[in-house]
Amino acid sequence: MVVLELRDVSKAFDAVQALRAVRLGLRAGEAHGLVGENGAGKSTLVKILAGAHPADEGALLMDGRALRLAGPADARAAGIAVIYQEPTLFPDLSVAENIFMSRQPLRGLRRIDARAMRARTTELFDRLGVPMDPDRPARGLSIADQQLVEIAKALAFDARVLVMDEPTAALSGPEVERLFAVVRALCEAGSAVLFVSHRFEEIFALCERVSVMRDGRLVSTDPAAEVTVAELVRRMVGREVAEMYPKAEASKGPPLLQVRGLSRRGAFTGVSLTVHAGEIVALAGLVGAGRSEVARAVFGVDRHDEGEVLVDGRRLRNGDTAAAIAAGLALVPEDRRQQGLVMELSVARNATLARRWSLARLGLLTGGAERRAARTWGERLRVRSAGPDEAVSALSGGNQQKVVLAKWLSTEPRVLIVDEPTRGIDVGTKAEVHRLLSELAGRGVAVLMISSELPEVLGMADRVLVMHEGRLVADIPRALAGEETVMLAATGHGGAG
Amino acid sequence: MRGVVRGLSSWEAVVVIALVVVVAVGALAIEGVASPRFWRFVSLEVIPIALIALPMTLVIITGEIDLSVASVLGLTCATMGQLWVWGVTSLPLLIAAALLLGALLGAVNGLFVTGFGLPSLAVTIGTLALYRGLAYVILGDRAVADYPPEWASAAIAPIPGLTIPWMIIVVAVLAAGFGVVLHATPIGRGLYAMGNNAEAARFTGISVRRTTFWLFVATGAMSALAGVFWTLRYASARADNGNGLELAVIAAVLLGGVSIFGGRGRLAGVLAAVLLLGTLRNALQLADVPANTLTIITGSLLIVSVVGPNVVVKLRARKDRSWQRGVPWRFSPR
Numbered sequence: 001m002v003v004l005e006l007r008d009v010s011k012a013f014d015a016v017q018a019l020r021a022v023r024l025g026l027r028a029g030e031a032h033g034l035v036g037e038n039g040a041g042k043s044t045l046v047k048i049l050a051g052a053h054p055a056d057e058g059a060l061l062m063d064g065r066a067l068r069l070a071g072p073a074d075a076r077a078a079g080i081a082v083i084y085q086e087p088t089l090f091p092d093l094s095v096a097e098n099i100f101m102s103r104q105p106l107r108g109l110r111r112i113d114a115r116a117m118r119a120r121t122t123e124l125f126d127r128l129g130v131p132m133d134p135d136r137p138a139r140g141l142s143i144a145d146q147q148l149v150e151i152a153k154a155l156a157f158d159a160r161v162l163v164m165d166e167p168t169a170a171l172s173g174p175e176v177e178r179l180f181a182v183v184r185a186l187c188e189a190g191s192a193v194l195f196v197s198h199r200f201e202e203i204f205a206l207c208e209r210v211s212v213m214r215d216g217r218l219v220s221t222d223p224a225a226e227v228t229v230a231e232l233v234r235r236m237v238g239r240e241v242a243e244m245y246p247k248a249e250a251s252k253g254p255p256l257l258q259v260r261g262l263s264r265r266g267a268f269t270g271v272s273l274t275v276h277a278g279e280i281v282a283l284a285g286l287v288g289a290g291r292s293e294v295a296r297a298v299f300g301v302d303r304h305d306e307g308e309v310l311v312d313g314r315r316l317r318n319g320d321t322a323a324a325i326a327a328g329l330a331l332v333p334e335d336r337r338q339q340g341l342v343m344e345l346s347v348a349r350n351a352t353l354a355r356r357w358s359l360a361r362l363g364l365l366t367g368g369a370e371r372r373a374a375r376t377w378g379e380r381l382r383v384r385s386a387g388p389d390e391a392v393s394a395l396s397g398g399n400q401q402k403v404v405l406a407k408w409l410s411t412e413p414r415v416l417i418v419d420e421p422t423r424g425i426d427v428g429t430k431a432e433v434h435r436l437l438s439e440l441a442g443r444g445v446a447v448l449m450i451s452s453e454l455p456e457v458l459g460m461a462d463r464v465l466v467m468h469e470g471r472l473v474a475d476i477p478r479a480l481a482g483e484e485t486v487m488l489a490a491t492g493h494g495g496a497g
Numbered sequence: 498m499r500g501v502v503r504g505l506s507s508w509e510a511v512v513v514i515a516l517v518v519v520v521a522v523g524a525l526a527i528e529g530v531a532s533p534r535f536w537r538f539v540s541l542e543v544i545p546i547a548l549i550a551l552p553m554t555l556v557i558i559t560g561e562i563d564l565s566v567a568s569v570l571g572l573t574c575a576t577m578g579q580l581w582v583w584g585v586t587s588l589p590l591l592i593a594a595a596l597l598l599g600a601l602l603g604a605v606n607g608l609f610v611t612g613f614g615l616p617s618l619a620v621t622i623g624t625l626a627l628y629r630g631l632a633y634v635i636l637g638d639r640a641v642a643d644y645p646p647e648w649a650s651a652a653i654a655p656i657p658g659l660t661i662p663w664m665i666i667v668v669a670v671l672a673a674g675f676g677v678v679l680h681a682t683p684i685g686r687g688l689y690a691m692g693n694n695a696e697a698a699r700f701t702g703i704s705v706r707r708t709t710f711w712l713f714v715a716t717g718a719m720s721a722l723a724g725v726f727w728t729l730r731y732a733s734a735r736a737d738n739g740n741g742l743e744l745a746v747i748a749a750v751l752l753g754g755v756s757i758f759g760g761r762g763r764l765a766g767v768l769a770a771v772l773l774l775g776t777l778r779n780a781l782q783l784a785d786v787p788a789n790t791l792t793i794i795t796g797s798l799l800i801v802s803v804v805g806p807n808v809v810v811k812l813r814a815r816k817d818r819s820w821q822r823g824v825p826w827r828f829s830p831r
Contacts, residue, residue, distance in 0.1 A: 301699055322702040331700065339700045344693045344760055353690055353701050356683035364681050407701075 001028045002064075003192045004049075004080070004161045009058035011044055016424060018044040020216040021058065026161060026192040031183060033203035033224065034196045036213035037236050037487075039423075039452060042196050045213070046165045049194070050082040051075030081154030082163045085170065087146040091139035096121040098138050099153045124152040128182050144175035151182060162186060163194045168202055169288055180206055198286050198491060200229045212236055229493065230484075237454055237483035252462075253277025254312075256446035257329075257415045259298060262307035267293040268470040271307070275415065275446040280437060282461035283450045285490045289467040291450045292334045295417050299331040300324040311415055325354065330413035332404050334420050334450070340404035341392050348374035348388035351406045358411075377406035382432065398429030405436065416440060419450040434460060454483050468492045508754035508805060509766035516773040523780040530780050533660040540661050541653060541730065543775035545570070545723035545739065547668050547768065549746045550753075551675040552716040554767045556617075557750055558679070560692040560759025561610065561709060564621040566720040567742035568628035569602045573724035575632040578641030578734025588648065595721045602628060603717020607710035617713075625743070632736040641734040652729035664726060671719075676764045684708075692759030748795060749774050752802035774798070 002025040011019040019041045026032050036042050047053045048060075051069035060067040062078055069075050075082070089098045096117045097104075105120065107113040121134035130148055138149065147167055154162055162183075168176045183193055183206060197203055203210050204224055211221040212235040219235050257275040262268070268290035275281045283291045297304040303319035310316070311327040333339035341350050348367070351374040352359055359369050371388040378388070381402045385395050392403055401421070408416065418437065422430040437460060441447050451457050457464055464481045466474040466489040474489040523530035549566045556563050573595045585591060602624070609620040656663050679685040687708060690698040695705050723742075728734050753770035755762030774795065781791055 299700075321699065322704060325702040333700050338694070339697055342690045342694045342697050342760075345689065349686065349689075353686060356686045360683050363683075364677070365683050365686065366681060 002026065003028050003062065005061040007059045007061060009048060009055045009060070011048060011053060011056050018216050019048070019055075022216075022218045024211060024218055024221070026194055028160070028190050028192050029187050030209065031187055031193040031195050031207045033207035033210035034194060034213065035198070035200070035203060035210065035232055035236060037452070037454065040213040040236070041216040042213055043165065046082060046163055046196060049075065049080055049161075049163050051080075076157060079158060079160040080163065081150075081157075081159035081161070082165065083147055083150045083154070083167055085166045086143060087150045089138040089141070089146055089149060092137060094135050094137055095132060095141075095149055096134035098149055099124065099156050103157065120156070121152070124155050127155065128152060129185065130178065130182065142175070143170045144172075144179065147179065148182065151186075159191070161192045161194070163196075165196045166198065167195075168197060168199065176202065200232060200491060233484055233487045233491070237487055250278035250442045252279055253444055256312055257298075257448065258310040258313075259294075260308050260310070262294065262297060262304050262309065264293060264297050264302060264304045267297075268467070271472050273465055273472065275448050277414075277444045277446050278441050279462050280441050280447040280449055280460050282457040282464045283448060283467060284452075284454070284457050284464055284486050285467035287452065289490065290470040291467050292419050294467070295331060295333075295419050295448070295450060298324075299329060299417065301331075325411060328414035330354070330408035330411055330416050332408055332416070332418040332421055334423075336400055336404050340407075341400060343393040344391060346389050347378070347383070347385050347392050347395070347403055350392045350403050351377055351410065354407050355411045373410065374406070377410050381406050381409075381436070398425035401425050401429065401433070405433070409440075413445065415446045415448070417448045417450070420452060421449065422451075422453065422456060454486060457486065458483065466490050509763055509769065511805065512753060512766055512769045512773060516769055516776065519773060519777050519780065523776065527780050527784045529783050535779065535783070537655065537660040537662065539775050539779050540665050542779060543771050544662070544664050544668055545726055545742065546745050546749060546775065547771045548671070548723040548726070549716070549720050549742070550749050550767055550771055551672060551764070552712065552719045553746055553750050554753070554755055554762065554764055555675065555679060555688055556712050556716055557755050557757065558692045558759060558762055559688050559709060559712060560695070561617040561712070562621065562747070563606060563617065563713060563716045564743050564747075565602070565606060565624040565628055566716060566746060567739045568625045568632070569599055569717050569720035570724040570727060570739040570742060571632040571736060572602065572628045572635075573599055573721040574728045574734045574738040575635040575736050577725070577728050579635050581641055581644065581734070592725050595725050596718050599717040599719070599721020599724070600714050601717070603714040603720070604710070606717065607713030610713065611706040611710045629736070629740075636734065636736040642732060644729070644732045646732065648729050649732040652726060672764065672768060679764055689760055692761070745774065745795075748799045748802070752798055757803060770802070
């Protein structure tokens with residue numbers, strides 16, 4: 001019996017079509033797996049179910065009746081509970097208070113009935129088969145236990161649909177087992193579960209059916225018993241490599257960036273890599289594999305615990321970003337709004353922030369010098385804005401990304417690290433960024449490109465490094481790199497190293 | 498010139514106009530406001546506030562705050578008094594000791610904020626009490642008031658031919674220095690970046706912690722300089738010197754258009770606000786307005802100063818957007 005049905009649901013964010021006519025039915029008593037590459041639209045789907053985004057088109061049906069979700073409260077009232085990778089509990093409230101937040105049982109004079117709340121919490125955890133003290137504060141609970149609190153919360157308001165967005169990403173083996181036992185028990189009791197995960201073995205262990213998403217479409221739904229990992233991977237990546245990745249051949253020069261045995265506790269372990277002048281090396285892997293963390297440590301934004309970073313043979317000081325920049329390193333970070341730009345400042349200020357010392361004359365920096373420099377680079381990168389004094393927040397995503405690129409290219413780096421350089425920008429700008437990276441490599445810059453878009457990785461890179469759970473697991477030369485080899489390595493099924 | 502007008506064409510302009518109005522109305526309505534004596538008095542009043550407001554502007558622009566400034570002033574006064582009692586009679590030596598102590602007290606603030614990652618609001622509330630307490634430990638209820646009288650007359654001596662004290666020139670030179678650092682150097686650009694988005698600042702190679710630390714040191718030293726002036730002007734070192742002055746300073750900085758959330762504001766606005774508050778206070782005192790009313794007026798202005806710039810920014814944003822729709826402007830004509 002289908003409890004919740006999505007009928008041709010579409011959703012766009014500005015120019016980016018995140019979901020295209022998605023059809024999906026969740027059945028009572030069944031766990032339904034959902035897989036797809038980064039950016040395939042899984043998270044958007046989850047957010048629509050959570051009531052966080054409204055769908056542009058299509059309908060949600062609960063028990064065959066149309067459902068309108070104007071906000072998270074509506075989703076909850078309809079019986080849909082969403083459990084995220086990292087739950088958001090109130091750390092200073094008790095477990096029981098968290099579970100009954102805003103729905104506390106009351107007694108006379110609208111006072112909170114603490115005793116009833118405690119008793120009902122104990123009862124919920126009994127049903128889940130996991131003991132937990134209702135009075136302990138949420139602070140200090142492991143992520144696994146926090147998720148159990150979220151599940152108890154879902155039970156407390158009789159949720160019939162449980163959506164879990166990569167719930168196991170931060171869990172250990174035994175914790176995953178315990179979570180699965182709870183989910184199986186919920187299914188037996190008649191709940192419908194949507195289980196989003198990157199880990200195929202978990203999908204196969206838990207789910208009766210599995211759906212694959214790609215480029216915002218739901219491309220297939222099959223009984224889990226009838227598909228293999230290889231088939232799922234093929235469906236996840238199965239698309240043409242477009243001719244929009246013009247990596248020109250460039251002669252390989254001396255090694256400019258050398259990373260040796262770099263480790264940071266809790267993030268990545270023993271990462272060694274080399275990028276030569278004129279080379280574009282891609283760093284592929286799933287979200288959370290530790291790629292951005294490596295970039296941050298190389299650039300000195302985070303300190304590393306072990307290992308060393310050398311630029312042109314000279315060792316960089318641990319955790320010193322200014323020294324890294326002086327040595328010729330530049331990082332175009334993953335999150336341009338939080339890390340790449342100061343949104344409140346003007347285009348000119350942002351574009352010149354990284355080279356403000358070299359722009360200064362006798363220690364003095366004038367707005368005129370900044371505007372001139374910003375104009376030069378803005379024109380070179382074809383930034384479209386109302387002028388150098390416009391706040392960078394008023395620009396489109398693609399133009400903001402160009403400002404970040406201008407900011408770093410104007411420092412004339414010898415090693416350029418770009419982290420998801422084309423995320424969330426339109427196709428035209430994407431092609432411009434690719435052309436630019438290729439041109440830089442042609443001029444002898446060493447480029448390390450972190451990307452979750454496989455076509456981009458395969459089209460641009462001379463070599464593909466793959467990370468999985470904090471380790472570098474594969475180093476694949478251009479000739480051997482295919483979508484499936486990379487994807488298998490990224491999901492921990494690869495071999496070649 | 499257009500750049501200057503544009504830079505001031507917002508909240509700062511409101512403050513400057515308010516200053517002109519207060520002066521004009523005061524001169525017409527209150528006897529004595531037009532006299533040179535009045536302006537000498539206003540100058541003496543605002544010198545310590547202005548001295549501390551200079552570094553405070555930078556601190557608040559980076560998103561931090563220092564509430565301990567008046568206590569640093571008090572502790573330097575007390576220490577200078579005690580050194581005098583112990584027989585240190587060289588003025589340069591006393592001034593050097595005071596500045597060193599101020600820098601040290603600021604460094605303690607900076608260390609707690611950057612080294613332990615504590616919020617500056619909490620740290621400096623603590624040191625506000627701590628430093629004032631130490632001042633009382635040193636001097637108790639005593640007042641050291643037997644400085645050579647010529648020190649006081651030197652400190653408040655007028656510029657030849659005018660009634661305004663020469664110390665105003667020192668303030669002006671320091672203000673120019675702080676203004677240049679804030680508005681026309683790479684360091685200043687970094688301060689605005691830090692105040693708006695500390696993470697992006699770190700990704701740009703700005704050492705947020707080191708910069709914050711040195712700002713607190715500078716604030717301590719400038720508070721100590723204000724303490725030196727205080728001691729000399731009144732020829733009196735007491736543990737309660739400058740009690741509550743931090744509110745006057747912060748009120749002036751915020752009224753001057755510096756955002757309490759960091760990242761926004763200009764030094765010119767702050768200087769205008771220091772002058773506005775000083776003039777208003779002295780003019781009303783001259784008009785026999787009771788002290789309680791003065792406090793209420795200062796408090797109201799503080800509220801206005803926090804709300805006002807936000808309204809101006811919103812209005813300007815609306816205007817900017819409509820302007821943008823009409824005239825598309827591009828970097829590249831394409």
